[in-house]
Amino acid sequence: MSxxxxxxxxxxxxxxxxxxxxxxARYRLxxxxxxxxxxxxxxxxxxxxxxxxxxxxxxxxxxxxxxxxGLTRDELLKNAPEREAGQFKIPxxxxxGTPSAEE
Amino acid sequence: xxxxxxxxxETHIQLNTSSKIFCSCKTNSWEAAPNTNICPVxxxxxxxxxxxxxxxxxxxxxxxxxxxxxAQPVSFFDRKNYxxxxxxxxxxxxxxxxxxxxxxxxxxxxxxxxxxxxxxxxHLEEDAGKTKNEMGLxxxxxxxxxxxxxxxxxxxxxxxxDEAAAYLTRLRQLLRWIGISDADMEKGQLRxxxxxxxxxxxATYLNPKTEIKNVNSIEAVRDAIEKEIxxxxxxxxxxxxxxxxxxxxxxxxxxxxxxRSKETEADYRYFREPDLLPVYLTDEWKAAxxxxxxxxxxxxxxxxxREYALPAYDAEILTSERSLSDYFEAAVKAxxxxxxxxxxxxxxxxxxxxxxxxxxxxxxxLIPAYLAEIITLVDSGVVNASTGKTLLxxxxxxxxxxRQIVAAEGLAKVxxxxxxxxxxxxxxxxxxxxxxxxxxxxxxxxxxxxxxxMRKMGGKAxxxxxxxxxxELLA
Numbered sequence: 200m201s202x203x204x205x206x207x208x209x210x211x212x213x214x215x216x217x218x219x220x221x222x223x224a225r226y227r228l229x230x231x232x233x234x235x236x237x238x239x240x241x242x243x244x245x246x247x248x249x250x251x252x253x254x255x256x257x258x259x260x261x262x263x264x265x266x267x268x269g270l271t272r273d274e275l276l277k278n279a280p281e282r283e284a285g286q287f288k289i290p291x292x293x294x295x296g297t298p299s300a301e302e
Numbered sequence: 303x304x305x306x307x308x309x310x311x312e313t314h315i316q317l318n319t320s321s322k323i324f325c326s327c328k329t330n331s332w333e334a335a336p337n338t339n340i341c342p343v344x345x346x347x348x349x350x351x352x353x354x355x356x357x358x359x360x361x362x363x364x365x366x367x368x369x370x371x372x373a374q375p376v377s378f379f380d381r382k383n384y385x386x387x388x389x390x391x392x393x394x395x396x397x398x399x400x401x402x403x404x405x406x407x408x409x410x411x412x413x414x415x416x417x418x419x420x421x422x423x424x425h426l427e428e429d430a431g432k433t434k435n436e437m438g439l440x441x442x443x444x445x446x447x448x449x450x451x452x453x454x455x456x457x458x459x460x461x462x463x464d465e466a467a468a469y470l471t472r473l474r475q476l477l478r479w480i481g482i483s484d485a486d487m488e489k490g491q492l493r494x495x496x497x498x499x500x501x502x503x504x505a506t507y508l509n510p511k512t513e514i515k516n517v518n519s520i521e522a523v524r525d526a527i528e529k530e531i532x533x534x535x536x537x538x539x540x541x542x543x544x545x546x547x548x549x550x551x552x553x554x555x556x557x558x559x560x561x562r563s564k565e566t567e568a569d570y571r572y573f574r575e576p577d578l579l580p581v582y583l584t585d586e587w588k589a590a591x592x593x594x595x596x597x598x599x600x601x602x603x604x605x606x607x608r609e610y611a612l613p614a615y616d617a618e619i620l621t622s623e624r625s626l627s628d629y630f631e632a633a634v635k636a637x638x639x640x641x642x643x644x645x646x647x648x649x650x651x652x653x654x655x656x657x658x659x660x661x662x663x664x665x666x667x668l669i670p671a672y673l674a675e676i677i678t679l680v681d682s683g684v685v686n687a688s689t690g691k692t693l694l695x696x697x698x699x700x701x702x703x704x705r706q707i708v709a710a711e712g713l714a715k716v717x718x719x720x721x722x723x724x725x726x727x728x729x730x731x732x733x734x735x736x737x738x739x740x741x742x743x744x745x746x747x748x749x750x751x752x753x754x755x756m757r758k759m760g761g762k763a764x765x766x767x768x769x770x771x772x773x774e775l776l777a
Contacts, residue, residue, distance in 0.1 A: 264357035269341025286441035
């Protein structure tokens with residue numbers, strides 16, 4: 200199982216990584232080796248094993264719906280590279296100021 | 303050529319819990335300063351762990367039940383990975399292949415009949431923060447991060463802009479009825495994206511669709527869809543194809559604008575959220591959640607028509623809001639007369655009071671038993687109809703019972719012939735000109751005479767009796 204250079208570029212793009220040509224070549228080999236290693240699992244006969252989504256039997260712990268104070272704004276904004284009017288100030292995302300389509 | 307319109311709606315519903323889905327920050331930031339309802343969990347600090355809010359699951363189960371959807375005994379959370387400044391973790395905790403509930407439908411009015419709108423997906427997730435453009439700056443407010451959402455996607459079952467609007471109207475009514483969301487579209491508590499495509503009438507395939515975003519009222523959804531149907535019709539008529547664009551509704555100019563396509567098509571690399579365990583909805587828990595599950599608006603509407611012989615119009619309005627329909631039913635029980643009479647008083651007078659005061663029916667000082675008492679006072683002739691209406695206001699303001707007010711203020715209708723006769727003679731004596739005009743045939747003045755008499759008697763006279771006495775005196 201070998202990744203193509205295009206696949207490596209796509210993965211790098213999704214992770215917002217700017218790779219050099221040499222890095223792309225190196226990571227293509229490394230990522231392919233990882234996939235080959237994990238692919239050994241495909242050889243196991245799992246016909247008699249039900250699909251397993253979680254290996255824990257425990258259920259998610261739950262929290263009562265009671266609000267409590269968290270961080271102050273100043274504590275939060277200590278992590279901001281730039282701030283303005285109590286908010287994180289950021290550069291335009293797509294260059295043209297178009298809002299994101301994400302929800 | 304005739305086209306069939308195919309619409310599917312994707313809705314995001316903010317649940318009205320007090321705290322966020324995975325942390326204890328307050329959810330209501332409507333009047334809060336930016337970045338004040340935040341903590342290390344919802345702002346994605348390293349090393350923190352999400353803990354699920356039990357009320358989120360419970361409200362999700364209520365919605366699933368109301369939508370005839372199957373709440374699942376086991377469900378999982380997954381990571382949806384994408385980068386955007388208002389998503390501090392770099393992923394959104396959502397659900398994917400094992401959501402809280404599957405299937406379901408809602409019936410909506412369509413022409414003379416109903417249309418059943420299927421539900422494809424219903425899952426829980428966290429809201430993202432807000433990116434604001436202010437004074438040429440891009441500013442990030444994380445208050446909304448982690449507010450619980452239900453994402454609900456319909457099948458492409460809607461066939462017109464009006465049906466899409468009807469679906470949203472019914473959904474908003476339902477969300478408020480079961481008390482899981484305030485569902486105010488202008489506050490973003492109910493958000494809607496619309497997928498629109500056309501196909502030749504009778505065809506069974508689906509053409510490429512466009513997605514309309516950023517519509518924040520039901521009217522805007524209807525307007526935007528109608529514009530898009532026209533645009534697509536023109537494109538097909540001109541022999542062009544429709545491309546799968548994402549369009550943004552501009553409320554100010556009432557136009558759709560093409561949005562820049564995402565740099566790579568959605569590749570969210572979903573995987574199970576390793577920081578959360580499965581949600582097991584046990585039979586006991588589910589039974590406890592559904593213990594007080596209410597009769598739903600559509601069932602109640604049909605029952606009101608059957609049980610109280612109400613016209614469809616009355617039943618529709620009386621079940622538009624739960625508190626109002628509870629009020630109606632309590633008043634009918636207290637009144638013990640014709641339910642339609644209670645409906646008339648509610649629709650004509652009480653609803654106007656509600657609109658003016660911004661209260662819900664359940665908040666009125668005029669409790670259902672008092673409304674019933676007022677109608678009974680009018681029915682039995684103790685007060686006349688206009689005094690009855692005055693009593694509505696007086697009861698609302700003072701909180702006293704209508705009978706107390708009638709006794710204290712002497713509002714009981716004067717049926718005493720001699721008192722009315724004396725007042726009528728006075729009116730005639732003071733207005734010889736009108737009296738002469740009436741006697742020469744201007745009988746249209748009768749209403750004016752009765753009005754003058756009512757003014758003299760503080761509105762308390764029995765109107766039919768006053769009319770009879772005037773007719774006798776002016777004969």
